[in-house]
Amino acid sequence: MRLSVVFALLILVVASLESALGTVSGVDVRPNFTVIFVVFFSHHFPRTRGGVAAFVMGYLRDLLSGGLMGANALLMLLLYIGSRATARKLFAHSWLFIAVSVAAGTFITDAGFFVIARSLPHAVAMPGDFARRSVLNALVTGAFAPPVWWCLARLKYWLALRREEPAT
Amino acid sequence: MDKLKPHRTGIIFGLLTLAAVTMILSDSPERRLGPLDRAILALAAPLQKTFTAAGRRVSAAVEDYLGLVEVNRENEALRSIIAELRGALVAAREARIENERLRAMLGLRTHEPPDLYPASIIAEDSTGWFRRVRIDRGSEQGLRVGLAVVAPEGVVGQVTAVGRNTAEVLLVIDRNSAVPVVLQRSRSRGIATGEGGGHLSIEFVARADEVAEGDIVVTSGLGGVYPKGLSVGRVIHVDKPDAGLFQRVWIAPSVDFSRLEEVLVHIPSPLDEVDPAFAQGVGAGGDAPEPGS
Numbered sequence: 456m457r458l459s460v461v462f463a464l465l466i467l468v469v470a471s472l473e474s475a476l477g478t479v480s481g482v483d484v485r486p487n488f489t490v491i492f493v494v495f496f497s498h499h500f501p502r503t504r505g506g507v508a509a510f511v512m513g514y515l516r517d518l519l520s521g522g523l524m525g526a527n528a529l530l531m532l533l534l535y536i537g538s539r540a541t542a543r544k545l546f547a548h549s550w551l552f553i554a555v556s557v558a559a560g561t562f563i564t565d566a567g568f569f570v571i572a573r574s575l576p577h578a579v580a581m582p583g584d585f586a587r588r589s590v591l592n593a594l595v596t597g598a599f600a601p602p603v604w605w606c607l608a609r610l611k612y613w614l615a616l617r618r619e620e621p622a623t
Numbered sequence: 624m625d626k627l628k629p630h631r632t633g634i635i636f637g638l639l640t641l642a643a644v645t646m647i648l649s650d651s652p653e654r655r656l657g658p659l660d661r662a663i664l665a666l667a668a669p670l671q672k673t674f675t676a677a678g679r680r681v682s683a684a685v686e687d688y689l690g691l692v693e694v695n696r697e698n699e700a701l702r703s704i705i706a707e708l709r710g711a712l713v714a715a716r717e718a719r720i721e722n723e724r725l726r727a728m729l730g731l732r733t734h735e736p737p738d739l740y741p742a743s744i745i746a747e748d749s750t751g752w753f754r755r756v757r758i759d760r761g762s763e764q765g766l767r768v769g770l771a772v773v774a775p776e777g778v779v780g781q782v783t784a785v786g787r788n789t790a791e792v793l794l795v796i797d798r799n800s801a802v803p804v805v806l807q808r809s810r811s812r813g814i815a816t817g818e819g820g821g822h823l824s825i826e827f828v829a830r831a832d833e834v835a836e837g838d839i840v841v842t843s844g845l846g847g848v849y850p851k852g853l854s855v856g857r858v859i860h861v862d863k864p865d866a867g868l869f870q871r872v873w874i875a876p877s878v879d880f881s882r883l884e885e886v887l888v889h890i891p892s893p894l895d896e897v898d899p900a901f902a903q904g905v906g907a908g909g910d911a912p913e914p915g916s
Contacts, residue, residue, distance in 0.1 A: 525646025
């Protein structure tokens, strides 16, 4: 319960922070903290709760960003499922691998967002330099992943919370 | 129920996927926010304000320090601009007086000054794919979808979704934005669309129309969102093909969106939206009244 409340508040804070980042930095490339959180959840949260948290994070990103409603909610849920499925096979528990897997997750969700936006019945125009910015987003997010991951792991440890069910 | 228990996660994920797909398919440029959305936005607004304010203070401190080097040079440039603007101001005053006099002579109804409500930008699109911002005014302050948002320099965008105390604004530089415009000098009309990268472009300007770099572009007043005559930007490039019917015009916006912090929401008075005398005339099946009658 304590885990859910603390992380729910944290999710709202992070979603708000993300939407304020653009205003502050004035640049188009920015770290995607949502992806870092979702990949973290896939390793450290119980299966159902982690999936719901990933969906909520995506939904908040959609709502607070003013983008395409539902797209990030779907993509974060799919990222969570994919990350959880491959966690045991690929995850090597090194900071480099965390950075690489988060960067890959960022690029894949960006690509997914592009595909959804372009395939909708009503036209949603996307930037022409999408590929370049996606790669830069992935690199920046990958660079941020280890410290954010470390903070989340410390927070979880501090709350003396453990995984409630084994990853499947 | 026990049979479903092992599949609980799969069922929940399936329902969430269905909810997300429904949201995507029902998404539209003008969003209708539900009670849950409004509650979340109300909860997040103070956080967004705090983060944005804190970030701006840090950015301002860094910029102030770095900017000191440029201050003298900028001062000189500003002095010369002020001198130019003083001249322009005198000319504008003359033009206004002349305009008032001519209006009085023609008996035209003087437009009421528009109702402009100040608002602060508290957040931006966090995905970076869109050019939208969130402002700290919402339905409680009388905002609604479709209102024009401006700055002293010119047009900013239009309101696309409204919460209780916040609203989402689609900027004119977003690729999904379209602003009916007119080139001030040649009076050529067109639709300015955002290019995403900070500029706008006007397609379908007749090739025969005379357009030059530096021409001022203003809103045409068509479409009913933006009032007529607001500055949109300045022509920076004209792409005139050797053949074909149209030319493409590139515009630098009047507003510096990277530094935009406060905006003004234009809430038109009922008089601006529908002229009652005109409406009465149309409703009665008669002709619209003569101007000034």
